Amino acid sequence: MSSFERFLDTFFNATVLEKYAPAILSGVGVTVWLSILIIIAGMAFGTLLACLRAYRFKPLSFFIVIYADIFRALPPLVMILLIFFGLPSVGITLSSFMVLFVVLALILSAFAEEILWAGITSIEKGQWEAGRSTGLGFTQTLIFVVLPQAMRLAIPPLTNRAIAITKMTALGTVIGVPDILNQASTAQSFSGNASPLMLAAVAYVVLFLPFVILSRWLENRYFWRKA
Amino acid sequence: MSTSAPPKTASNVSRPPSLEVRDLNKYFASFHALKNVDLLVEHSELVFVLGPSGSGKSTMLRCCNRLEEPDSGDIFLEGDPVTGAKVDINAIRQRIGMVFQSFNLYPHLSARKNVTLALRKVLRLSRDEADARAEQALDNVGLADKADNLPAALSGGQQQRVAIARALALEPQVMLFDEPTSALDPELVGDVLSVMRDLKSSGMTMLVVSHEMNFAREAADRVIFMDQGALIEQGTAEQIFENPSHERTRTFLSRVTGAD
Numbered sequence: 001m002s003s004f005e006r007f008l009d010t011f012f013n014a015t016v017l018e019k020y021a022p023a024i025l026s027g028v029g030v031t032v033w034l035s036i037l038i039i040i041a042g043m044a045f046g047t048l049l050a051c052l053r054a055y056r057f058k059p060l061s062f063f064i065v066i067y068a069d070i071f072r073a074l075p076p077l078v079m080i081l082l083i084f085f086g087l088p089s090v091g092i093t094l095s096s097f098m099v100l101f102v103v104l105a106l107i108l109s110a111f112a113e114e115i116l117w118a119g120i121t122s123i124e125k126g127q128w129e130a131g132r133s134t135g136l137g138f139t140q141t142l143i144f145v146v147l148p149q150a151m152r153l154a155i156p157p158l159t160n161r162a163i164a165i166t167k168m169t170a171l172g173t174v175i176g177v178p179d180i181l182n183q184a185s186t187a188q189s190f191s192g193n194a195s196p197l198m199l200a201a202v203a204y205v206v207l208f209l210p211f212v213i214l215s216r217w218l219e220n221r222y223f224w225r226k227a
Numbered sequence: 228m229s230t231s232a233p234p235k236t237a238s239n240v241s242r243p244p245s246l247e248v249r250d251l252n253k254y255f256a257s258f259h260a261l262k263n264v265d266l267l268v269e270h271s272e273l274v275f276v277l278g279p280s281g282s283g284k285s286t287m288l289r290c291c292n293r294l295e296e297p298d299s300g301d302i303f304l305e306g307d308p309v310t311g312a313k314v315d316i317n318a319i320r321q322r323i324g325m326v327f328q329s330f331n332l333y334p335h336l337s338a339r340k341n342v343t344l345a346l347r348k349v350l351r352l353s354r355d356e357a358d359a360r361a362e363q364a365l366d367n368v369g370l371a372d373k374a375d376n377l378p379a380a381l382s383g384g385q386q387q388r389v390a391i392a393r394a395l396a397l398e399p400q401v402m403l404f405d406e407p408t409s410a411l412d413p414e415l416v417g418d419v420l421s422v423m424r425d426l427k428s429s430g431m432t433m434l435v436v437s438h439e440m441n442f443a444r445e446a447a448d449r450v451i452f453m454d455q456g457a458l459i460e461q462g463t464a465e466q467i468f469e470n471p472s473h474e475r476t477r478t479f480l481s482r483v484t485g486a487d
Contacts, residue, residue, distance in 0.1 A: 129294050130331035130390075134345035134397060135321035144344055148335050 013195040020187035020196045027183035028203050034101060034179065035166035041105040042165065043158070046112025047147075053113070054120055054142055064113065071110035076168050079103045084175045100172040108165045115157045119150030159215030163208060170204075180204065243306030245270045245432040246291060246401050251300035253286055253456075260286045262456040264300070268401065271430040275443040275464070278453035279479055284436040287453070288403050291434065292316075292323045305400055321349055324394030328406040330386040332378040338365060338389045339374040342396045350397065364392035368422050384415030388422055395426070402426065404435040440484065444468060452476045 001009070053064050084099045094102070123146045131141030173182040184200035246268040253261035261283045268274050276284045289295040291302060293309065293316055302309040309319050332341050342361035346352045352360065365371050368388035370381075378386050387407060394402060404423070408416045420442050427433060427446050437443070443450055443464050450467040452459045452475075460473045471477050 124329075124331075126327060126329050126331035127333065129325075130327065130333070130393075131344075132317075133292055133294060133320055133323075133325040134393065135317045135349040136345055137317050140348050144348060145333055149333075152335065 010194050011198045013191075013193050016187075016191045016193045016195040017199055020183070020191065021199065023183045023187055024180060024196060024199050024203060027178060027180035027200070028207065030097075030177065031166075031169050031179045032207065034097070034104075034169045034172070034177070037101055038104045038108060038165060038169070039162050041101070042108025043112050043162070045105065045109035047116055049109065049113040050116035050120060050150075051142060051147065053117055054146075055138070068110040068113050071107050072114070074107075076103060076107055077171050077174070079107075080171055080175060096172060096175040096177045099175060100169065100177050104165050104168055107168075108161065111161045111165075112154075112158060115154045115161065116150055119153040120146055122153060123149050156215065156219045159211075159218060163211055163215065166211075167204070167208065242270070243303065244268060245272070245305060246434065247301075247303040247306075248287070248291065249301040249303075251287065251290060251302070252298050253283075253290060253295060254298050260456050261290065261297070264453075264456075264458050266451070266458065268432055268434055270432055272448045273427050273433045273435065273446055275447035275450045276434065276436045276453060277438075277443070277450060277467070277479070278459075281455075282453045283456040284453050285405050286456075288405050288434060288436050291401075291403055292320050292325055294325075317349070321345075321397050322400045324391075324397060324399035324402040326387070326390050326394055326402065326404045326407045328409050330378070330383070330390045330410070332386050332390055332393075334378050337375050337377055338370060338381065338392075341378070341389055342393045345393070346396055360396050361392070364396040365389065367395065367425070368392045369418070382415060383411045384418045387411065387419045391419075391422055391426075401432045401434065404433065404437065406436055406438070408437065408439055438483065440468070452479065454479070 049064050049067070053061050080099060080103050083094070083103060084096060087094060087099075120142075127145055127149065128141055131145040132138070136144070169177075169179050170181040172179045173185060176182065180200050180203050184196040187196035188194060244267045246266070248264055248266040251261050251264040251266075252259070264283070264287055266274075266287070276288070278284045286295055290297045291309070293302075297310060300310070304319060304322060307319070308314055309316075332338075333344070336344065339358065339361045342364055343354075343357040346357035346360055347354070350357075362371060362374065365374050368391055370385060370388055370392065373381060373385060373389070378389070381389065391407075407423070408419050411419065416439070420439065423433070423435070423442070424446060435447075445464075447464045449461055450464045451461040452467060452471070452473070454475045459475055460467070460471065462472075466472075467476065468480065471480060
């Protein structure tokens with residue numbers, strides 16, 4: 001067997017690919033479903049935190065900052081293991097899917113809060129004043145004037161962060177979430193062949209490339225000349 | 228052109244002034260920005276505020292709708308208190324239009340939506356009512372055809388006129404102008420001033436901080452000169468420009484007009 005044939009046999013073995021493709025496809029379903037849930041929950045919670053921080057109520061802001069700093073500092077794998085293996089001993093048992101969802105959504109919310117907060121603070125004071133001078137309340141000005149502008153500024157870093165966090169769903173493998181990587185590495189150990197991992201890699205690219213392209217499109221779509 | 232105070236008729240003797248400022252003081256840290264400022268603006272009067280930069284003109288204007296919080300003193304709009312803990316400031320602000328030096332249009336919203344936002348969310352008008360009022364307001368400033376444009380697609384003068392329409396659509400009792408033409412290219416100033424002229428002839432009460440001396444001469448019922456946070460003198464445009472009684476007013480005018 002030539003080295004090229006060996007290469008093909010290791011990474012692109014048709015028999016192995018055919019056998020394990022359905023399992024990996026089911027993994028794709030899990031990864032997609034998890035990613036969507038994480039993005040929705042993480043972004044929503046992060047936006048809520050950034051908005052609450054805009055009220056500049058010191059004790060609340062303090063807790064939000066602490067929260068954001070801790071969840072941005074801790075490695076996700078540490079948190080996943082801590083919660084998955086720690087919580088059952090205090091009587092709380094969460095499924096591995098649930099643990100992965102909660103941890104990644106919390107981490108995303110911490111980053112989203114910081115990104116949106118940066119956006120909110122970068123909106124000129126004059127925008128607040130214009131809103132307030134027409135009789136809009138603080139919350140109305142925040143929601144209808146400031147937040148939409150902050151969101152547009154935040155879209156490029158937010159989409160990057162969303163891509164980064166959804167890739168981390170692969171960490172679910174260590175606690176047994178049946179995502180793409182888990183299916184592929186199981187298949188790899190049964191078959192003794194790396195082809196399933198190659199298929200997983202392809203699946204990730206197929207999944208995330210449109211997302212990356214979408215983020216590029218969003219950046220252009222929501223860019224507008226400064227008035 | 229009328230430079231005298233409006234005649235006292237039976238109907239406005241009992242009516243409170245449009246805007247009244249009493250003994251207003253404002254500090255920025257230890258800096259005394261406004262010193263015991265008193266001011267009366269009568270109905271349909273255009274009061275023009277002059278003064279060197281840092282004299283407190285803008286601060287006084289911004290205290291009138293409490294974008295700056297006064298440290299002491301009272302402000303009344305049509306006899307209703309503007310200052311005080313119990314005042315619903317959002318309700319007061321609907322009745323006071325404000326135009327800013329830097330326009331402050333919402334860049335993510337079309338000209339129409341810039342106007343309708345407060346109509347919908349503050350006055351709670353229906354979409355159709357708000358749109359109709361916005362069309363009318365934009366038409367009044369000559370921009371009916373620009374309703375769908377984003378601010379970025381408008382010139383500075385057009386943006387400022389949209390900002391005026393946004394304030395006017397709420398049908399305020401007083402309009403505050405904070406250096407409305409200072410950020411404009413010279414050839415765009417005229418359009419904004421002509422809108423202000425129309426507004427004046429429609430009977431709007433206006434308090435204007437500006438450096439447009441010619442506009443003051445032509446349109447102001449009264450000119451006020453401020454320096455170092457205090458109201459130094461006031462009178463008709465003619466009195467202030469031709470025969471100022473205070474030395475500081477003379478110095479300021481000679482500097483801005485280039486005369487001596």
